[in-house]
Amino acid sequence: MTADNEYPKASNATLIGAAITYVSGLFLLLSFAGPYWIESYPEMFSSFKHMGLWEYCFDRFRFPSYQFDKLFHGCHSVFSQEYYVIREWLLPGWLMVVQTFVTLALILSLSAQVIQACVIVRWPLRPILRYEWICISVTCIMDGLASFFLFLAVAIFGGNCYRRDWLLYPSFNVLSWSYAFAVIACMLFGVAAVLLYLESRKLYELRREAKNLVAQMQHSQPEHALQQLQQQLHQQRAMGGWSS
Template structure:
């Protein structure tokens, strides 16, 4: 088996499909993570709230009723920026911080899983991947599965709380938007990829056990084979000696 002639086992179709789905899901997750359209107001309602994402809010001359000064919040601003500092406690409730945490962790885990799967697919480093492929795929499966669970929690928490009346004003004017939809798609794709990677990791582990058993049987049978050869040689020598006498 030589690397120069590409005479080494390639990644299986299940691994390739699982890796491809993971990459596509990671793209959807990245767009959802950065997109400022988790929820938006209907265009015909002329609401002062326009849209928001995990890290950004957009207003059109919005006045917060509980703020003691007559101040308008206008334009799009980073949630942790100075402009929204005075109303950040209202804009960032505990449940939304939980959503941010789950989506961030899912993004980090999926990115690490994509690196491991890329190593398995391109076979680099070759010896390490061929020796520990089942470990690479198993770790990728765990990361992708956890990412799917985190995204499920994120979309469930956000979908269950985004119409609360103690958060954005006039929640009936708002609707879930494409960034939220991308998070849902990513959650489904990660779940599908996790199933494929789990099946492939189990298959690779079984093949590894079979290879170990085969090597053990060969090592165990070698002394007996050598003993049989020695007996045959002694028997031949005895026959030669008998004919000479």
Template sequence: MTADGDNEYPRASNATLIGASITYIAGLFLLLSFAGPYWIESYPEMFSSFKHMGLWQYCFERFRFPSYQYDKYFDGCHYIFGQELYVIREWLLPGWLMAVQTFVTLGLMLSFTAQVLLACVIVRIPLRTVLRYEWMFVSAAFIMVSVSSVFLFFAVAIFGGNCYRRDWLLYPSFNVLSWSYAFAVIASILFGLAAVLLFLEARKLYEMRLEAKNLVAQMQHSQPEHALHQLRDQLHQQQQLGYFRN
């Protein structure tokens, strides 16, 4: 047995490769959306004191919050949980935005785990485990990618439905949804497409597994009968030899 012969094992199917590739691309869009500070921004020609924001960052230019009792300007880009925005955090971070943060974070975690599982299936590491439980790996990746797509759908729907509320950012008509939000929408669509391919592949692998189990069961069931037939043939031959000798 040569080294090349030792490496002759079933490779990942084209459906798995395509589904994994789409998952990786969607994961990149999701990562950029997660970290990007441009979910919504103001029109440049409006000269608004609010510039842009992401899930974790707000950017202002000499912004004064009307309800804050002290004469203070908020200027520059700051982390939402940082000390600079502490006094107006309750206004900047309403409940619906925290829900968006939660959905996007969970989607990112699930998609990353699915990418790890799909990488194991593609490179066949660990080989024995992947070959034996490939349908489980693909099924688990399908579930995670599907849930990620649903979570991102909820996130973009909630954000898109609330980002123009007048009790959040001042002068919402000056603002427009930006590229970080668009990337989240694209990621949700791509995850949905990848989930369809992974579902079809998982079902195919499960059916092949059932066929293999049925074949093994039939072989095990037929072996005793085959052995009994061989024993009968041997006894019959011995009886014939004894007859001729007599």
């Protein structure tokens, strides 16, 4: 037997759960960075073009409440100097909550991927083999929380993106592919969490059965009975010494 086969490999359920987590993370990353959470219909010729969590794109847009005659044109970060005067309008409170939830989901996703990679490659070997069910349980919780946070993010964004106190002429706009990717990532993270939960329960049961088997083997060994007999003899001798 070669050294590569001296320890059990990761199960198929772990591999499938990790693969779904990686695919979910890719969708989430594209959604996080993509500037197409909502866009305007091309045939409407709106001055607003599209936006993401961190970027807005306008075409010679004039903000009605700004007292100076300034046109906002092109794509810029929401934190850029270009949008300084209208940042409060571009970043309402509910949108900052969406940014927070998506960011937390991304952090949880990346952390889960790192742990799953260590479980799959079996590094470090001893801790992974000893605490594999704990690692799988942790990644299950991370995927579940990522799915929950994304659900809150897409629900809040979908419920507020057509508000008339945000983008002008909301009826000209439609949800776009970055938002769709967040929805897909939310569902995939949920599927991965279920698979990893089932696998963690299985690993926990196997570990408990192995512990019970080892305990039974230890109690059934004659050396163990001999050690108990020797201890009793020592105790009897000690008591005889005290009585004399």
